[in-house]
Amino acid sequence: MSVQPRRAAETAPAPDTVRLGGVGFGYAETPDVLRDVNLILPAGSFHFLTGPSGAGKSTLLKLLTLAERPVAGSLELFGEDAGSAPRSALPAFRRRMGVVFQDFRLLDHLTAFDNAALPLRLSGAKLDSYSADVEEMLDWVGLGSKLDARPPALSGGEKQRLAIARAVVTGPELIVADEPTGSVDAVMGERLLKLFQTLNKLGTTILIASHDESLAERSGATLLRLENGRVTGGAA
Amino acid sequence: MIPGLTGRRAPILPRDAGGEPWLAAVIAVLCFLACLSAVGALAADRAAHGWARQLRAEATVQVRPRVGETGAEAAARAAETLAGVDGVEEAQAMDRKTAEALLRPWIGDAVLPDLPLPFLVTVRLDRDAPASPVSLSRALASAGVDATVDDHSLWRREVERSAGLITVLAAAAFLLTAGAAGAAVAYATRAGMAAQGALIETLSLNGASDGRIAGLFQMRYGLLAAGAGAAGALAAMLVTAFVRFLGGAEGVTPALPVTWSDALILSPCPLLAATVALVAARFAALARLKGRG
Ligand SMILES: Nc1ncnc2c1ncn2[C@@H]1O[C@H](COP(=O)(O)OP(=O)(O)OP(=O)(O)O)[C@@H](O)[C@H]1O
Numbered sequence: 196m197s198v199q200p201r202r203a204a205e206t207a208p209a210p211d212t213v214r215l216g217g218v219g220f221g222y223a224e225t226p227d228v229l230r231d232v233n234l235i236l237p238a239g240s241f242h243f244l245t246g247p248s249g250a251g252k253s254t255l256l257k258l259l260t261l262a263e264r265p266v267a268g269s270l271e272l273f274g275e276d277a278g279s280a281p282r283s284a285l286p287a288f289r290r291r292m293g294v295v296f297q298d299f300r301l302l303d304h305l306t307a308f309d310n311a312a313l314p315l316r317l318s319g320a321k322l323d324s325y326s327a328d329v330e331e332m333l334d335w336v337g338l339g340s341k342l343d344a345r346p347p348a349l350s351g352g353e354k355q356r357l358a359i360a361r362a363v364v365t366g367p368e369l370i371v372a373d374e375p376t377g378s379v380d381a382v383m384g385e386r387l388l389k390l391f392q393t394l395n396k397l398g399t400t401i402l403i404a405s406h407d408e409s410l411a412e413r414s415g416a417t418l419l420r421l422e423n424g425r426v427t428g429g430a431a
Numbered sequence: 432m433i434p435g436l437t438g439r440r441a442p443i444l445p446r447d448a449g450g451e452p453w454l455a456a457v458i459a460v461l462c463f464l465a466c467l468s469a470v471g472a473l474a475a476d477r478a479a480h481g482w483a484r485q486l487r488a489e490a491t492v493q494v495r496p497r498v499g500e501t502g503a504e505a506a507a508r509a510a511e512t513l514a515g516v517d518g519v520e521e522a523q524a525m526d527r528k529t530a531e532a533l534l535r536p537w538i539g540d541a542v543l544p545d546l547p548l549p550f551l552v553t554v555r556l557d558r559d560a561p562a563s564p565v566s567l568s569r570a571l572a573s574a575g576v577d578a579t580v581d582d583h584s585l586w587r588r589e590v591e592r593s594a595g596l597i598t599v600l601a602a603a604a605f606l607l608t609a610g611a612a613g614a615a616v617a618y619a620t621r622a623g624m625a626a627q628g629a630l631i632e633t634l635s636l637n638g639a640s641d642g643r644i645a646g647l648f649q650m651r652y653g654l655l656a657a658g659a660g661a662a663g664a665l666a667a668m669l670v671t672a673f674v675r676f677l678g679g680a681e682g683v684t685p686a687l688p689v690t691w692s693d694a695l696i697l698s699p700c701p702l703l704a705a706t707v708a709l710v711a712a713r714f715a716a717l718a719r720l721k722g723r724g
């Protein structure tokens with residue numbers, strides 16, 4: 196595959212990709228979703244985050260993507276403080292990660308190709324420079340024949356795969372995926388797991404939130420469990 | 432598969448992000464009005480300058496006859512004296528008939544014959560080096576003519592003042608119109624952004640900076656305003672050309688002489704409209720994005 200993650204210099208030990216220390220967060224209607232989350236994702240690690248529905252997995256991922264900020268504790272990404280970074284610093288963090296949202300967040304007026312290419316385009320890349328990569332990526336997730344289809348014309352599983360293609364196409368250092376196999380069949384689920392494993396072998400740090408504990412066990416990834424506002428398992 | 436151009440790099444902002452045809456119509460009308468006020472101001476300014484120039488090239492001398500001299504004689508003597516002054520092209524005593532003709536529209540025929548009329552000399556001055564009222568007075572005094580010189584400066588100042596006032600009013604109207612256009616664009620930007628909240632968040636989460644997102648709205652409304660500005664300016668040009676065509680070189684009325692070149696000064700209108708829209712959209716978008724925290 197031509198998608199290569201950017202890797203830190205081999206000599207200096209890479210900083211942990213994610214460090215959460217005593218993180219607390221809640222919504223006005225649902226306070227204390229996260230109470231005291233301590234979590235470290237070392238560079239190049241592969242974690243699965245499981246936990247009951249409503250435990251706060253998507254909420255934790257929102258903190259990692261800086262869509263929300265912790266109300267307590269510290270959040271470091273790539274060795275830099277992200278929890279209290281100014282708004283103007285957020286794009287730089289986000290360009291180093293790929294995110295698969297539980298609700299996909301595709302743009303309905305753009306084709307599959309344009310959707311997958313969005314982060315490249317937003318970073319100012321020229322069409323010529325990424326056209327082949329985007330097509331290869333879409334081909335890989337089985338959407339090679341749907342380049343010009345728009346999301347409303349795609350099935351749930353196809354949308355999910357498109358969302359994954361968009362998340363990984365830039366070769367990010369960190370991939371955060373929320374239920375990335377929730378809408379696909381078992382065969383496609385295995386195939387997508389393979390994609391994440393391949394990317395992880397290339398050095399990408401990966402965190403997948405999922406109900407699917409059997410998939411998590413088969414993945415060979417470290418299992419984390421979110422319950423009662425706390426994360427158990429893993430390095431912290 | 433060969434990368435075709437279909438479906439590649441479509442605009443990130445969807446079409447019609449919020450009442451755009453209406454916004455375009457509003458901007459076009461505002462530009463039309465701004466253009467008309469600009470042409471009106473130009474014409475008024477031109478007319479005023481024309482009058483002022485004419486007034487500057489003329490003076491009127493009122494002669495008081497000496498004892499034993501008729502008014503006509505005194506006026507003739509004054510005219511002769513004045514004609515010899517440097518900077519005077521022509522000096523002519525106004526005969527009673529001419530004076531009556533001037534007054535007839537104001538007071539009618541009934542009392543005119545009995546009215547004592549002042550004895551006047553109209554003086555045409557050299558346009559480039561007009562004689563000063565002082566030199567005229569001095570020449571008359573040394574010739575022994577008792578007379579008062581009116582160089583029309585009172586009138587001229589009035590005309591120039593009204594011309595200045597019209598220019599200021601037109602500039603104010605222009606600025607207000609630009610402000611209204613800016614406000615309309617800012618409002619539309621906010622509405623468009625409210626309608627595209629999910630899109631904006633998706634772009635943001637995919638690494639777009641606030642500047643990049645504001646740029647999308649800026650581009651959209653800038654182009655829209657340029658198009659609408661062109662339409663408004665074109666309509667104003669047509670009206671100007673029509674007025675010029677109807678009225679000939681004088682315009683419809685000598686009070687508002689319109690020239691062909693007036694249509695040309697409207698050409699920067701689309702650029703101005705686009706600039707106002709760009710600035711308004713940028714500020715509105717950035718303010719709104721900042722508000723998202
Ligand atoms: N935007 C929001 N506003 C208010 N409350 C919210 C919001 N999003 C989530 N919640 C609440 O926060 C809690 C955690 O939700 P979250 O979506 O993080 O759970 P989850 O673990 O991802 O669940 P699932 O496995 O079903 O996706 C829930 O009780 C939910 O109702």
Ligand SMILES: [Mg+2]
Pocket residue numbers: 252253254297373
């Ligand atoms: Mg969830």
